[in-house]
Structures are given as structure tokens and as C-alpha cells.
Amino acid sequence: MKAFVNALESGVFAKLWVEISNDPSVPQSFVQYMRSEWLSEAKMWSLVMQKNCSILEKGNTNMLLEAYVLDFSAKIR
DSSP states (O other), X not given: OHHHHHOOSHHHXXXXXXXXXXXXXXXXXXXXXXXXXXGGGHHHHOHHHHTTOOHHXXXXXXXXXXXXXXXXXXXXX
């Protein structure tokens, strides 16, 4: 699962999902749950779906402020 979440290429992501969903040791209830609840929201948790996104595209004010403070703190040290 960790490799699936951290996949950086869409082909690898798709291949890993096929492997997971066809693995007899993976409960079918989990596969169904992933299909119905999480695959449609992969942009929230999968690195491959976030590869070309800017923090500005999905941030709220607090998150952007925290990123700015961390960046600024690192520069002044």
C-alpha cells in the first residue's frame, strides 16, 4: 500500500492498483471500499495525482501562512 500511495508515475499507480485489487490475500471488502470511497479522491492522498500541483492551488490561509513562516525561518538561519 505504501508504494501505491507514493507512486510517482501514473502507470506504476495503475499497475499497483491492479496488483492490490487482484491479490487473493487482500480482502475484497477492502478493495470495494477503496473503489467506492478513495480512488475517486486519489488527488487527496496519492503523490502521482499531486505531482504538478502548487501549494497555492490547494492551500487555505493557515496552511499558506505556515509554509511561508517555515520557509522564511529556514532562510534567516
